[in-house]
Amino acid sequence: xxxxxxxxxxxxxxxxxxxxxxAMRALSGVRTVGYSHRASTxxxxxxxxxxxxxxxxxxxxxxxxxxxxxxxxxLTFEQTFIEIADALPKGCIVTDVGSTKTxxxxxxxxxxxxxxxxxxxxxxxxxxxxxxxxxRDDLFDGAVCVLTxxxxxxxxxxxxxxxxxxxxGCKVLTMQPGEHDRIYARISHLPHIVAAALINxxxxxxxxxxxxxxxxxxxxxxxPENIWxxxxxxxxxxxxxxxxxxxxxxxxxxxxLGQDDERKVxxxxxxxxxxxxxxxxxxxxxxxxx
Amino acid sequence: xxxxxxxxxxxxxxxxxxxxxxAMRALSGVRTVGYSHRASTxxxxxxxxxxxxxxxxxxxxxxxxxxxxxxxxxLTFEQTFIEIADALPKGCIVTDVGSTKTxxxxxxxxxxxxxxxxxxxxxxxxxxxxxxxxxRDDLFDGAVCVLTxxxxxxxxxxxxxxxxxxxxGCKVLTMQPGEHDRIYARISHLPHIVAAALINxxxxxxxxxxxxxxxxxxxxxxxPENIWxxxxxxxxxxxxxxxxxxxxxxxxxxxxLGQDDERKVxxxxxxxxxxxxxxxxxxxxxxxxx
Numbered sequence: 071x072x073x074x075x076x077x078x079x080x081x082x083x084x085x086x087x088x089x090x091x092x093a094m095r096a097l098s099g100v101r102t103v104g105y106s107h108r109a110s111t112x113x114x115x116x117x118x119x120x121x122x123x124x125x126x127x128x129x130x131x132x133x134x135x136x137x138x139x140x141x142x143x144x145l146t147f148e149q150t151f152i153e154i155a156d157a158l159p160k161g162c163i164v165t166d167v168g169s170t171k172t173x174x175x176x177x178x179x180x181x182x183x184x185x186x187x188x189x190x191x192x193x194x195x196x197x198x199x200x201x202x203x204x205x206r207d208d209l210f211d212g213a214v215c216v217l218t219x220x221x222x223x224x225x226x227x228x229x230x231x232x233x234x235x236x237x238x239g240c241k242v243l244t245m246q247p248g249e250h251d252r253i254y255a256r257i258s259h260l261p262h263i264v265a266a267a268l269i270n271x272x273x274x275x276x277x278x279x280x281x282x283x284x285x286x287x288x289x290x291x292x293x294p295e296n297i298w299x300x301x302x303x304x305x306x307x308x309x310x311x312x313x314x315x316x317x318x319x320x321x322x323x324x325x326x327l328g329q330d331d332e333r334k335v336x337x338x339x340x341x342x343x344x345x346x347x348x349x350x351x352x353x354x355x356x357x358x359x360x
Numbered sequence: 361x362x363x364x365x366x367x368x369x370x371x372x373x374x375x376x377x378x379x380x381x382x383a384m385r386a387l388s389g390v391r392t393v394g395y396s397h398r399a400s401t402x403x404x405x406x407x408x409x410x411x412x413x414x415x416x417x418x419x420x421x422x423x424x425x426x427x428x429x430x431x432x433x434x435l436t437f438e439q440t441f442i443e444i445a446d447a448l449p450k451g452c453i454v455t456d457v458g459s460t461k462t463x464x465x466x467x468x469x470x471x472x473x474x475x476x477x478x479x480x481x482x483x484x485x486x487x488x489x490x491x492x493x494x495x496r497d498d499l500f501d502g503a504v505c506v507l508t509x510x511x512x513x514x515x516x517x518x519x520x521x522x523x524x525x526x527x528x529g530c531k532v533l534t535m536q537p538g539e540h541d542r543i544y545a546r547i548s549h550l551p552h553i554v555a556a557a558l559i560n561x562x563x564x565x566x567x568x569x570x571x572x573x574x575x576x577x578x579x580x581x582x583x584p585e586n587i588w589x590x591x592x593x594x595x596x597x598x599x600x601x602x603x604x605x606x607x608x609x610x611x612x613x614x615x616x617l618g619q620d621d622e623r624k625v626x627x628x629x630x631x632x633x634x635x636x637x638x639x640x641x642x643x644x645x646x647x648x649x650x
């Protein structure tokens with residue numbers, strides 16, 4: 071692993087704060103530098119000591135970085151790349167923790183200098199909570215982190231990031247950005263939309279009667295809308311296909327009920343239960359249930 | 361409260377077992393009698409001591425009961441009413457813990473003798489787990505229990521059941537069966553269908569990539585399909601209306617994405633987040649988050 075002296079984290083929310091805290095815990099001798107465009111967040115970051123240093127300027131924050139990690143909403147990435155491009159040291163690794171990867175790769179190719187190395191990262195960790203104050207130095211323990219690479223990716227940079235996320239507790243997978251976005255449209259972005267639709271289909275008067283089932287099914291819809299609208303907007307076509315698939319399944323259930331077809335209703339429920347069981351067993355087997 | 365000496369529970373799954381265990385804990389001097397149509401379940405119930413006595417015959421089990429509680433899948437209720445009708449003592453209270461209430465009321469009116477009193481119960485408690493072995497004597501602590509009554513309901517019987525469920529730890533509400541079924545179609549049956557549709561929309565290869573969000577959003581789809589298909593089949597028209605509402609919301613999101621309308625996407629997510637926040641605050645306020 072390339073010797074790491076400084077990790078810079080741009081964006082100090084739950085994820086950014088947790089990356090810095092985890093790096094300070096897991097990587098001895100590494101300094102972390104944090105930056106947020108909001109003065110109040112920088113102040114809070116100093117109060118909470120989430121980074122070795124909190125910089126007041128994004129360019130200054132990256133000047134001596136071995137790895138720069140963007141942990142802001144996805145639609146800010148291109149502008150950030152433009153902003154920091156001149157200040158990035160030669161050989162520096164740039165990554166981000168956005169939940170979609172096709173556009174970040176495109177922006178990096180267009181906006182970053184040729185002598186720095188971009189690789190996408192997507193640590194599958196987080197919370198419906200938002201903000202620095204929920205940062206944890208164990209947020210990545212046992213989490214999967216997907217690295218995305220394309221034909222231009224630098225192998226050493228990929229290796230270094232692989233080792234970096236592993237040290238933070240992640241199990242690292244590597245795939246292409248397009249494949250990543252197809253998979254996570256279904257497995258992550260779609261559940262968010264479904265949870266939001268379930269809530270929006272019911273008014274507040276009804277929601278008072280919600281039990282644990284409703285509360286769990288809708289949990290992720292409490293996530294921050296600025297982060298999530300960026301995710302959805304940068305993965306539109308995959309998500310639209312996913313929504314269509316869910317509607318097809320809902321129509322199947324509706325038809326089975328409308329036709330009083332108990333066997334069909336039972337079959338749909340059984341299929342879902344068994345498929346979920348397979349998923350949970352796989353997760354237990356791979357120690358991915360944390 | 362009418363002096364209770366014997367509670368009979370027909371059906372010894374997670375709910376039936378938990379009712380018996382909770383009654384033994386919370387009501388001093390009360391005997392519980394349990395019955396299951398399966399010999400193997402009766403044997404297990406004796407091994408686990410989930411009831412003061414486990415009867416081998418449903419008629420025998422109710423002969424001295426003050427309250428008889430049906431805790432079997434809903435579509436078995438009518439047959440059970442027919443089966444036990446002659447053996448029920450005069451003045452006995454009959455209830456059930458089914459998740460839909462319109463049909464149970466209809467069957468009770470048709471099948472039970474005039475000198476016993478039927479009231480519907482729906483304790484909002486349970487688990488995606490099934491079976492006697494998951495029974496707990498604190499399953500109802502802090503749970504809401506809806507009693508359903510109609511114009512024929514006996515007031516003393518309603519009062520007794522109200523006190524019974526309160527002693528088991530429930531917060532008791534009373535409503536009419538039709539109102540109950542409209543509300544719970546939306547707040548309980550619909551999330552189940554949505555969770556199942558989300559899983560069925562994705563094949564097993566994709567589900568391997570699921571993170572915590574997907575796992576929580578789909579949790580309730582692991583519930584037993586025999587129980588759930590009965591619930592859905594006995595509340596069809598309300599549920600079909602609910603499915604239509606969810607599809608409308610999914611189409612709204614799909615349109616907003618298709619039209620590249622970030623403001624609209626953000627608005628839908630914000631509405632869901634805020635509405636869920638209101639719900640959670642209400643639940644915290646009412647101490648209903650357990």
